[in-house]
Amino acid sequence: MTEVPGEDIAPKAADRSAALSSLSDLRKLLAMVDKPRWTTPALIVLGLVSSFAETVGITLILLFLYTASGQVSAAQGDGLMGQFLREAVSWFGSTTDLALMILLLIIARGLLALLYTRISSAIGERISESVRNRIHKQYLTVSYAFVQKHEQAELMEVLGTESWVIASAYAGFTRLIINSCSILVFVGFLLGISVPITLTAVSGTLLIATVLRFFANPARSFGSQVKGAHRLLGEHMLVTLQGMRTIRAYGQEDYHHRRFTDASARARESSLAMLRLSAWIGPLTEIGYLAILCTIIAAAGWWHTSFAITLGAVVLLYRLQPHVRELESNLLYIAQVQPQLRSVWEMIEEQDKEYPAAGTLPVDALHERLAFCNVDFSYGPDQPRVLDGVTFDIPAGKTTALIGASGAGKTTIVNLLLRLYSPVSGHIEVDGVRLEDCCRTDWVRMIGVAGQDVDLVEGTVLDNIMMAREDATEEEAIAAARRAGVAEFVENLPYGFEEWVGQEGLRFSGGQRQRIGLARAILRRPAFMILDEAMSALDRDLEDRVRAAIDTHMHGRTMLIITHRLETVKTVDHIVWIDDGKVQGSGPPADLMARSPRLASIFGNRKSDALTSA
Ligand SMILES: Nc1ncnc2c1ncn2[C@@H]1O[C@H](COP(=O)(O)OP(=O)(O)OP(=O)(O)O)[C@@H](O)[C@H]1O
Numbered sequence: 311m312t313e314v315p316g317e318d319i320a321p322k323a324a325d326r327s328a329a330l331s332s333l334s335d336l337r338k339l340l341a342m343v344d345k346p347r348w349t350t351p352a353l354i355v356l357g358l359v360s361s362f363a364e365t366v367g368i369t370l371i372l373l374f375l376y377t378a379s380g381q382v383s384a385a386q387g388d389g390l391m392g393q394f395l396r397e398a399v400s401w402f403g404s405t406t407d408l409a410l411m412i413l414l415l416i417i418a419r420g421l422l423a424l425l426y427t428r429i430s431s432a433i434g435e436r437i438s439e440s441v442r443n444r445i446h447k448q449y450l451t452v453s454y455a456f457v458q459k460h461e462q463a464e465l466m467e468v469l470g471t472e473s474w475v476i477a478s479a480y481a482g483f484t485r486l487i488i489n490s491c492s493i494l495v496f497v498g499f500l501l502g503i504s505v506p507i508t509l510t511a512v513s514g515t516l517l518i519a520t521v522l523r524f525f526a527n528p529a530r531s532f533g534s535q536v537k538g539a540h541r542l543l544g545e546h547m548l549v550t551l552q553g554m555r556t557i558r559a560y561g562q563e564d565y566h567h568r569r570f571t572d573a574s575a576r577a578r579e580s581s582l583a584m585l586r587l588s589a590w591i592g593p594l595t596e597i598g599y600l601a602i603l604c605t606i607i608a609a610a611g612w613w614h615t616s617f618a619i620t621l622g623a624v625v626l627l628y629r630l631q632p633h634v635r636e637l638e639s640n641l642l643y644i645a646q647v648q649p650q651l652r653s654v655w656e657m658i659e660e661q662d663k664e665y666p667a668a669g670t671l672p673v674d675a676l677h678e679r680l681a682f683c684n685v686d687f688s689y690g691p692d693q694p695r696v697l698d699g700v701t702f703d704i705p706a707g708k709t710t711a712l713i714g715a716s717g718a719g720k721t722t723i724v725n726l727l728l729r730l731y732s733p734v735s736g737h738i739e740v741d742g743v744r745l746e747d748c749c750r751t752d753w754v755r756m757i758g759v760a761g762q763d764v765d766l767v768e769g770t771v772l773d774n775i776m777m778a779r780e781d782a783t784e785e786e787a788i789a790a791a792r793r794a795g796v797a798e799f800v801e802n803l804p805y806g807f808e809e810w811v812g813q814e815g816l817r818f819s820g821g822q823r824q825r826i827g828l829a830r831a832i833l834r835r836p837a838f839m840i841l842d843e844a845m846s847a848l849d850r851d852l853e854d855r856v857r858a859a860i861d862t863h864m865h866g867r868t869m870l871i872i873t874h875r876l877e878t879v880k881t882v883d884h885i886v887w888i889d890d891g892k893v894q895g896s897g898p899p900a901d902l903m904a905r906s907p908r909l910a911s912i913f914g915n916r917k918s919d920a921l922t923s924a
Pocket residue numbers: 458689693696714715716717718719720721722723
């Protein structure tokens with residue numbers, strides 16, 4: 311396992327562009343997910359109307375105070391605000407009317423805020439859901455090599471945790487819009503009161519924003535550290551859960567717990583560093599605003615501004631401050647989560663990824679043969695060649711054994727047949743048609759596969775068998791289970807076929823797990839059955855019984871058996887012998903032995919039935 315450092319995505323550009331690039335990453339991501347087109351404009355309108363209601367409400371509160379303190383005439387003298395106050399005084403017959411209006415405005419603003427929150431959270435959750443579903447779909451459709459290349463912890467983190475960040479980032483983004491709207495409306499009202507006060511306030515606010523911009527880079531780098539720490543923690547969690555048996559068997563509990571607590575401490579430290587950074591926003595904005603207010607009050611005499619106007623401006627500025635603070639917090643939050651946004655975006659981006667060819671030609675049976683034609687294969691550009699000019703046939707309706715030493719490339723051939731990977735060069739033919747041209751869904755529907763390491767999943771025994779065919783009835787699944795020798799051990803369990811398989815099926819013996827895998831393959835009723843050492847853990851009697859049941863079930867259909875057991879090899883129609891990624895020979899068992907002294911010596915000399923190394 312490798313230690314995952316915080317990704318080095320620290321921006322090289324200036325601080326301002328750092329924040330902007332976080333926003334543009336978010337916008338790029340939002341553009342990729344489904345959401346109603348009306349949402350952002352609707353939220354802007356709501357934000358504007360609600361800010362307007364708030365500002366008018368505050369102005370009326372001022373009017374109320376002026377009226378109560380006999381300052382109306384002093385306030386009426388100056389600018390647009392004076393005009394507004396003059397008008398307003400004539401609208402309201404009494405202070406009760408005024409108070410009622412203020413109350414209505416506050417209620418209106420509250421309702422608008424409620425509507426806004428409901429829309430933005432509904433959309434945020436929908437975005438999150440859409441992102442989750444896309445990532446999940448991506449995992450299932452992108453090339454198998456891409457999934458294999460990524461660590462499981464990373465795939466889990468992106469799907470399970472980071473996809474949720476999108477909703478909160480979207481909420482932050484819409485709050486940014488609202489904050490900006492509110493700031494605009496407040497600044498408009500301030501301009502109505504006094505131009506010099508507004509200019510002072512705007513310059514002061516810009517200064518505060520410039521200082522806070524310097525937080526964007528550290529925020530992204532802390533965000534990246536948090537991401538790295540979480541991934542490392544995720545890896546340790548997976549190792550503990552998946553390797554539970556081995557860890558305990560080798561007495562490695564302390565070591566693994568120490569590694570976990572170290573990673574846990576690292577996660578705490580990086581989260582704390584991020585929180586400490588965010589904590590600066592509040593005090594800095596408050597201090598900055600207080601300085602602006604003091605400047606305005608001090609300069610009021612110099613500008614000959616009346617007390618009433620100064621008070622009005624100060625009240626408006628005081629209400630403006632939370633919007634500025636929230637705007638800065640949201641910008642910082644979006645910068646912090648940028649690493650997560652980027653990895654989600656990288657995961658759902660389709661342009662830079664490969665997808666297995668879906669193929670279009672329908673295929674529902676194998677009539678003549680499957681042919682490997684000069685197939686070369688390696689698991690990656692920098693990986694050694696595993697198959698080297700491999701050419702052989704698998705005759706239809708017959709049983710073929712694929713034999714060879716461990717690491718010879720047998721399972722790789724199965725992987726190519728399952729279209730998990732494609733040949734680097736050469737091709738595979740199905741009755742003369744290239745495999746990649748055949749409809750992939752049709753093709754895999756024809757195949758039943760069981761392997762040495764049966765991939766049991768969380769669920770019951772029945773769920774695991776029925777993975778092969780979701781339309782199968784319970785009776786069919788149980789019949790398949792009987793053929794594979796599953797029924798004889800499952801029926802004695804407390805919950806029978808409803809018994810929970812549990813973590814990786816460790817609740818069952820190796821042979822029992824293999825039998826569940828065989829039942830799954832039998833239930834498929836495949837035209838082409840692949841058994842990749844699928845009975846290696848069964849005793850001879852059981853293997854003979856299951857094999858006989860499968861032979862009867864598969865009569866006249868195609869089978870590919872990979873085995874190290876000589877007894878099994880002797881009974882097949884056709885052998886393909888592969889070693890070191892090259893075909894050494896193929897043909898009926900007797901012919902092949904006669905032609906190949908090396909193979910004959912293995913058959914002839916071995917007392918054991920294991921054909922382990924050619
Ligand atoms: N996902 C993978 N990525 C990289 N290399 C791989 C991968 N899977 C297998 N290999 C390599 O390919 C070679 C062939 O492996 P393969 O599993 O096909 O052997 P095999 O013949 O099935 O062996 P065995 O009898 O032990 O099951 C091995 O050297 C193996 O290390």
